Amino acid sequence: MAIIESVTLDVPDTAAAERFYTAAFGLDGQVGFRTSDAPSTGFRGYTLSLTVAQPSTVDSFVASALDAGAAVLKPAAKSLWGYGGAVQAPDGAIWTIATSAKKDTGPATREIDGLVLLLGVEDIAASKKFYVEQGLVVSKSFARVYAEFDAGTGPVKLGLYRRRALAKNAGVPPAGAGSHRITIRADAGTFTDPDGFAWEAVRSGLTAK
Template identity: 45%
Template sequence: MTALMSLTLGCENPEPTRALCQALGVADRVSAAHSDEPTTGFRGFSLSLVAPSRGHVDALLQVALDGGASVLQPASTSFWGYGAIVASPDGAIWKFASSSKKDTGEAVPEFDNLVVLLGVDDVKASKRFYISQGMHAGRSFGGKYAELGGTDGGLTLAVYPRKTAAKEVGADPAGSGSHRVVLGSDGPAFTDPDGFVWEPAGMTSER
């Protein structure tokens, strides 16, 4: 089975993003490389750190802010839980979230899962494509949501409709140009129907 193992964010200045990834504890899975490819608006993806409690969310948020991230949506409680959304120095969108609205234990910047969420034109078509690339089909809700691949790399891949993905992080779905991200897998290189580039993990080049 093919699995998502790593993620490389394209940045005009990679160093602040590398430092932020180190501070958040994801540098073993998320890296940064130079990119000056033109891009405008919503880049079609977001990263979500799923945490045990709201205290962990607050701790992660503070680490991100100390690392130069800017707040897109302040921490707040909703019917699904508690969360906040930021943009890292390179412009990538990060969400820190917990289904728990209560603090449990010490509030430290730790998380249970890192989810890479891609906004796609057609969830069902994307699911079929990724299965054809050797990925395992996980949870799926028709044309609304699908999880793909294993989590051997400590990453979960999910696809939403692009408008839904943008709405979830409070972004305008409009955007064009490069996604400025390369996804690393334990399989061969390919580009998906929405233009997301995949390369063998550990072999992503600066772009």
């Protein structure tokens, strides 16, 4: 079973990116940075999502992201599925912070339950088939709407959404062109998927559950 070890973001200034992500989310190792000026306009076709335990923790991470220089895309609010919001980092990456809980059960923490990479794709069925062929294992699938893969012991879980739906969820128009400005590092090999997302082979010591 393929395991995602981390993702690498193309950013204009790696030192500035490290400062932002440390201050905003306290991430350590799951996200790396590479200097790049590859052209990219509009929606890059993906979001990174932090899942947490309760609404007050969502608010805490949104607040620290804004203090560190992020911009609000969707203010944190209740929805049918829980509570969450979306912000855009100074490097342009879009982050959502969400919980399935609608009420707090205790004080806010800085604990992250999961990191999810959601790719916006044109054809869920075709992309799911492609990834299964690369060694990923489907854990959830809802027709041609959504697919999720087992993360094993890896720190990053992969999900597939329709591009337009993912952009709407992030609060941005779906149009975009140029580089995705992200590379997925995993033990699945080096390849580019049907929607142009690049994967880079690493020797991961992580294992399936």
